[in-house]
Amino acid sequence: MQLLIVIVAYILGNFSPSYVIGRLSANIDIRNYGSGNAGTTNVMRTLGYKAAVFTLLLDCFKGVLAVYIAKRFGSENLAMVAGIVVVLGHNWPVLLKFKGGKGIATTIGVALSIHPVVASICIFVGIILLIIFKYVSLSSIVAITLLPIILFFQDLNYFIFGLVLCLMALYRHKENMQRLLNGTEKKFTEKLKVK
Helix, strand or coil: CHHHHHHHHHHHHHCCHHHHHHHHHHCCCHHHCCCCCCCHHHHHHHHCHHHHHHHHHHHHHHHHHHHHHHHHHCCHHHHHHHHHHHHHHHHCCHHHCCCCCCCHHHHHHHHHHHCHHHHHHHHHHHHHHHHHHCCHHHHHHHHHHHHHHHHCCCCHHHHHHHHHHHHHHHHHCHHHHHHHHHCCCCCCCCCCCCC
16 A cells, blocks of 8 residues: 555656646647746746646645645655655656656645645745745755755654755756856746747
């Protein structure tokens, strides 16, 4: 049963709202436009705010659903594993040849389902930074880095859970971090050229 739940979590992660919305609304592969990332920010720049909101909510929901299933039929520890795996499935989906998103929206859904208070603190900090600096990547990086730091004071399993999510997100944002250092990162209001 535990293995089945983990497999289901990965399959849920493979569902890409940005890809589906791109196909249905504009008959495009979102990964061929803008930054090439199958995520909310690229959808916003390419298809507009409404499409981005749907993408964000659906990506969050699949994280919530994976954790819910694991809690319902397993345990809190299994829920944390399922949460990590659903993000893994989002970032590296076999159905899209392992070319997925960066996992922040799905991580938000997962983190809120596992530890809502800590997740809310991280989200709040991320939103404040986004308002001030206008960089989605910067706000995401700082918020996800805060997650394991705060969870360190909760429990070892929670800390490991937060650390794995953080490391995956930082890895997926390595190019963004380089652009931030170089001063070439685009603000979320800026359009990107088609690839």
